[in-house]
Amino acid sequence: MKLNSTHKANNLLFLENSGQMGKLIREMDWDNTNLGPISNWPVSLRTTLAIILHSSYPMFLFWGDELICFYNDAYRPSLGKEGKHPAIGKRGKEVWPEIWDFIGPLINDVVTTAKPVSYSDQLVPFYRNGRMEDVYWTFCYSAAFDDNGNVNGVVVTCTETTETVITKRELQESERRLRTMIAQAPVSIAIFQGKDHVTELANSLALQMWGRREDEVLGQPILEAMPELKSQGIKELLDDVYNTGKTFSTSEFPVQIMRKGNLNMAYLNFSFEPLLDTSGNIEGIMALGIEVTDQVISRKGIEESEKKFRLLADSLPQFVWTADPEGNLNYFNQSVFEFSGLSQDQLINKGWLQMVHPDDRKNNFRTWEDSIATGKDFSLEHRFRRHDGTYRWQLSHAKPQRNDDGIIQMWVGSSTDIQEQKIFLDELEKQVKERTAELLELNESLKKSEQRYHLMVEEVQDYAILYLNPEGIVENWNTGAEKIKGYKADEIIGKNFSNFYTKEDRKSGLPKRLLGLAAKKGKALQEGWRVRKDGTLFWASVVITAVHNEKNEVIGYSKVTHDLTVKKESDDALKEKQAELEQKNIELQKMNKELQSFAYISSHDLQEPLRKIQTFASRIIEKDHDTLSENGKYLFKRMQLSAERMQSLIDDLLAYSRTHNLEGDFERINLNLIIEQVKQDLSEELLQKNAIIETDKTCMVNIIPFQFKQLFYNLISNSLKFAKPEEPVHITIKNEYVLGKLLEGEYFQEDTKYCHITFSDNGIGFEQKYSEKIFELFQRLYGKTEYPGTGIGLAIIKRIVENHYGVITAQGELGKGATFNIYLPVDD
Structure with a gap:
């Protein structure tokens, strides 16, 4: 060229x-x-x-x-x-x-x-x-x-x-992954196109649930591929979703499906959701479902078994009763009604404490509440009123029934008449006291000293206490550790503490994670199986605490292990004298395991007897005021004050129990509207305290309005209650939107936007170390005489925030007020 x-x-x-x-x-x-x-x-x-x-x-x-x-x-x-x-x-x-x-x-x-x-x-x-x-x-x-x-x-x-x-390749790969996900999804998924509901896609679980092959349904209207569905309401449901665009969902829906030539009854949990095209018009329906036939049949079998067991329990002479995980009694066998002369409605509506002797009720309530809070077995001797008005001693036992995860599902209890045994024991105790009174008095000091010494030794021997270096190597070993784990000091010092863990825990890295948690949080608590020297397992409660030097650097860990495998019965004397009774209790406990009944006895059932106490006390004061002595008037006044405190406690308990359920509908609302309503309700109290409430432009959030009205009512009431006497109350409520990735804490989702509500006052404040304790039920930082209350208000606030999938924290300083930070997820 x-x-x-x-x-x-x-x-x-x-x-x-x-x-x-x-x-x-x-x-x-x-x-x-x-x-x-x-x-x-x-x-x-x-x-x-x-x-x-x-x-x-x-x-x-x-x-x-x-x-x-x-x-x-x-x-x-x-x-x-x-x-x-x-x-x-x-x-x-x-x-x-x-x-x-x-x-x-x-x-x-x-x-x-x-x-x-x-x-x-x-x-x-x-x-x-x-x-x-x-x-x-x-x-x-x-x-x-x-x-x-x-x-x-x-x-x-x-x-x-x-x-x-x-980009084209990524879109193709994305579509391939989506179809793979649908095919491998743990639920059945199908897509129907057009008003005839032609099957465009069905994963393997959907085909299995339908009893059809892929070539029998794809490209076919689902009602023609499965004609047995036409007369069972499925067509009407599909048509309604396609025509209205409203999602339909249901649980345990009974439907007959032709499988392998036979018409079988199946129970399904499923939903129909409309699919929209780019213009927003409905072009099809996506069906999501899972078959629960086995679960439904199993539950019905359990219900039938429960019915038979109730018949068995009603034939027993002992009292048999059950309670839900919160301790509300919800079942009594026939013996309870025959003994008390009370009907089921009377026991349910007026409460079972009406059977208990008035002198035993306080201890009864406290012991029962402790068992509910800790999960420990309930055991108590108390007196029950018989239908003729006489009281007889009963020995009541109750055990928690747990699921495979250790979560309490219910309580099963029994009460056995021990009137004769109690009379015998009381007489015996009286004689022993009379004969040994002088000796007890002379040796009281020595006995207390010996008890302290033996308790100290026993505690040390019952706990394995050792010291680990930063890498988890054992450097110190006590007698309790040798007793629990079986190693002598020279056999284990210098070796890693992971030797005490099971093979599975070592493989999963649990020992290293616990050290990491202790280094980060200061302390790590865990319960689980551990391995002794001889290879046997024991259940251990472990506390690992990080040890720091003056530069706040971790230089090692203290590790305390308690063997919880064996529980020794404390009252050997009672067991010996009541061998026959114990045998009956064991047999009864075996039967109790079959109880699966749940019901509800709410907090407000306690209010009826309390109102009667208040009414009768008021009538006596009004009619017999002049005939009462000054001491009598004083005691009646004390009784009325106690009843008022009890009424306040019950009201707060009822409010707290209501927050456990999401009652009411969520509404998208401006929080200022809620705050203004609360200010109107507390207008007199705000005027008395010369209170000022400052608010800015608030967030729009999805909430249950009456619950958030309760939340702000409690917060503002607390600010008024814990105000400084010499200063007007100044409350500031601020709001802002913030992304979860900017917040610290494991409770926040990075891709979620939150409404951050800051509630601050200039009251007496509190020490920061109590910032978590104040949200616990019945927790008070000040005496009732200084600041009245039940210690439930902040627990209600925390429950309401958790009901809204939010987070609440508290900051305080004595004499400088308190600040509460509330984070609510915002649905755009």
Whole structure:
């Protein structure tokens, strides 16, 4: 191929306003090149370059026998950094050696035939940005003619499509993963298109649940593929979702399905959800479901078993009763009704404490509450009133029934008459006291000393106390550790404490995680199986505490282990005298395990007897005021005050129990409306305290309004209650939106937006170390005489926040007020 030159007008007008590449061409020394000075360039070259340099579309030119390279500003970014730029004036083969095997033949074809060549999304990897890169192009090679009309070069019009190609591949891969996820989902998934509900997709679980093969349903209206569904209401449900766009969901829906030629009854949990096209119109329905036939049949079997057990329990002479996990009694056998003369309605509505002797009720309530709080077995001797008005001693036992995860599901209890045994024991105790009174008095001091000594030794021996270095190596060993774990000191010191853990725990990294938790939090608590020297297992309660030096660096860990495997019965004397009774209790406990009944006795059932106490006390004061002594009046006043405190406690307990359920509908509402309602309710109290409440523009949140009214009522009431006497109350309520990823704490989701409510006052405050304790039930930091209350208000607040999937924290300083931070997730 030979370069033909035609010398025309000697000017550089074609390079004016031609960008950086035009400037580069103008500044280059062309005199020593085959092209020669720009003034000698042929008109065809200058014209072609004028078109290229003034185009906003990426263009490249190979010119002459040596295929000299030219390109415009739009093409320049495609060459990247640390690559081929500047390539203007260089030979084509010199600039593109790595791809010349591909583009060289293309250029030759165009020059030879004058026919254009084009490609779409073609991979043409070349060197740029300091490395070889895979680059995709859509381009066209077309002939460039000289002044004589002969092909003298190639014009490349191109655009880089690398991002488009990669995006297409990612979309294809995303669709593949989505279909794979649907196919492997743990629930049945199907998609029906159009008003005829044609099956477009069904995963393996859906086909299994339907009893159909894929080729029997895909592309077919589901009601034609499964005609047995037509008369069972499924068509109406599908039509309603398709026509209204409302999601339908149900549980334990009974439906007959043809499987392997037989019509079988199945129970399904499923939902129909409308699918919308890009215009928002309904184009189909997605069905999600899971079969629960086995669970429904199993539950019905349990209900039948429970019915039989109730018949058995009603035939027993002992009292048999059950309670829910919160301690509310919900079942009594027939013996209870026959003994008390009370009906089931009377026991349920007025409470079981009416059977208990008044002198025993306080201890009864305290012991029962302790068992509910700790999960310990309940055991108590107390007196029950018989239908003739006499009281008889009963021995009551109750055990928690736990599920496989150790969570208490119910309490099963029994009460046995021990009136005769109690009379005998009381008489025996009286005689022993009379005969040993003098000896007890003389030796009381020595006995207390011995008890303290033996208790100390017993506690030390019952706890394995050891010291670990930062890597978990045992450095110290006590007698209790030898007793519990079986190793002597010289056998274990210098070895890692992971030797005490099971193979599974070591494999999962539990020992290392516990040390990490202790280093981070200061303390790690855990219960689990541990291994003795002889290979036997014991259940251990473990506390690992990080030990720090003066620079607050972790220098080791103290580890305390308590063996909880065996529980020794404390009252051997009682067991010996009541062997026969214990045997009956054991048999009764075996039967009690079958009880599965749950019901509800709410806190307000206690209010009726309390109202009677208040009413009768008021009547006595009104009618017999003059006949009562001063001491009698004082005692009645004390009784009324106690009843009022009990009424307040019951009201707070009732309010707290109501917060355990999400009563009411969630509404999207401005919090200022709630705050204004509470300010109206507390207007007199706010006026008395000269209180000022400042609020700013609040968040819009989804809440249960009456619960949040209770929340702000309690917060403002607390500020009024714990105000400084000499200062007006100043309350500030601020709000802001904040992203979860900016918040510290494991309770926050990074991709969730929260409404942060800050409630501050200038009251008496509290010490920061009580910032978590104040949210516990019945917790008070000040005496009742200083600040009245039940210690439930903040527990209610925390429960309400948790009902809304939120988080609440408290900050305080004595004498400087308190601040409560509430974080509520916001649904955009």
